[in-house]
Amino acid sequence: MIVLEFTKIRPDALTIWQNPEVRRRLSWYLSVLKERAPPRYKIAKAYVIEGLDPDEMSSLSLNEMLRIHRNIAPEFRDLLRRLKDDPSRTVDANSRTGGISFLEFKIWIARKLANPCILCERKCMIDREKRIGACRLDNKAYVHSAFLHLGEEAPLVPSGTIFYGGCNFTCVYCQNHDVSQEYPRNGEPVNPRELAAIQDELAVEGARNINHVGGEPTPSAHIILESMLHATHNKPQLWNSNMYMTEALMEVLLDVIDIWLPDFKYGNNNCAFRLSGITNYWETVTRNLKMASAVGDMIIRHLILPSHLECCTFKVLDYIARELPSNNILVNIMDQYRPMHLVYRYPSRWRDLSRRPLRREIIEARNKASQLGICWRPVS
Numbered sequence: 001m002i003v004l005e006f007t008k009i010r011p012d013a014l015t016i017w018q019n020p021e022v023r024r025r026l027s028w029y030l031s032v033l034k035e036r037a038p039p040r041y042k043i044a045k046a047y048v049i050e051g052l053d054p055d056e057m058s059s060l061s062l063n064e065m066l067r068i069h070r071n072i073a074p075e076f077r078d079l080l081r082r083l084k085d086d087p088s089r090t091v092d093a094n095s096r097t098g099g100i101s102f103l104e105f106k107i108w109i110a111r112k113l114a115n116p117c118i119l120c121e122r123k124c125m126i127d128r129e130k131r132i133g134a135c136r137l138d139n140k141a142y143v144h145s146a147f148l149h150l151g152e153e154a155p156l157v158p159s160g161t162i163f164y165g166g167c168n169f170t171c172v173y174c175q176n177h178d179v180s181q182e183y184p185r186n187g188e189p190v191n192p193r194e195l196a197a198i199q200d201e202l203a204v205e206g207a208r209n210i211n212h213v214g215g216e217p218t219p220s221a222h223i224i225l226e227s228m229l230h231a232t233h234n235k236p237q238l239w240n241s242n243m244y245m246t247e248a249l250m251e252v253l254l255d256v257i258d259i260w261l262p263d264f265k266y267g268n269n270n271c272a273f274r275l276s277g278i279t280n281y282w283e284t285v286t287r288n289l290k291m292a293s294a295v296g297d298m299i300i301r302h303l304i305l306p307s308h309l310e311c312c313t314f315k316v317l318d319y320i321a322r323e324l325p326s327n328n329i330l331v332n333i334m335d336q337y338r339p340m341h342l343v344y345r346y347p348s349r350w351r352d353l354s355r356r357p358l359r360r361e362i363i364e365a366r367n368k369a370s371q372l373g374i375c376w377r378p379v380s
């Protein structure tokens, strides 16, 4: 049974919208919040692809599907821009007759990506119907909890947060290690219709957005996309992620996610491998951040790790300032790290992480962000 917890709104969740920088940088998200534009998943649901026969879908290869998708996406993104600029325009997902919608087409692609699984850049290629993937999941989505979360950044609160089991990272300091790494399948398995019902219920209870998080939502992406076919709410879809998806999954997600909440953890591959057990971190995550920030609003989270200012925090901030657009990004510089999970149990193995960040480290991180012109104060 999914438990919905009811909470009150935080005062700064209202006053934050008086800040012109926040309004400007989260302008698409705000349009959806104010119901001046529909959420992207609803537009994708109403957008029929001309000349594509649903009966031919099963005969298309993944590469053929991706090629067709790449032809359609620019037109669709053009439509998104027009919808944002002209609130009098509407989309009606129920008005179409026949054909296949852009959302349905994306679901076909996601199912192919999920078996053998290449949803994330681990690309372990496991048939998750038969075996457990590197994320410790079979091919179902497991929901551990769903509730109105008051602890997220002010523009997101109250956030209709859905915690999925499983993760493709193995962070030694993970604060949700029970859900992400140890008992990921202890949650409740949900099919797409049940997941849609959870979203709709969160929306009715007052959620500002539907926040897919975990663990990590990526291994459950095929179920999440299919749930959007059945969901009816008008809330923005939010992807709260380590951003280690494959390029193909990124392409599929771009047109249905209204706001991104990525963790940008490390400034180099050595720290990522040592602390989260993954390879090619920097290339993968920077590619995905570029893709998402080109089409969507974003609040990037960076957790200050003790002793990792030079190798991680400064590199991450430099990259954000140098390579990502400044018009639709806010940055949350987080100072709440404390030793958890393996670091707590075996501090001598990770001496660098076995304490909280020093006040000096936090101040240096924030000063650096200010020097680089990064907008961090409203959400940190």
Ligand code: SF4
Binding pocket: 117, 118, 119, 120, 121, 122, 123, 124, 125, 126, 128, 132, 133, 134, 135, 136, 168, 218, 219
């Ligand atoms: S999502 Fe899980 S099963 Fe799929 S490639 Fe990543 S680690 Fe492997």
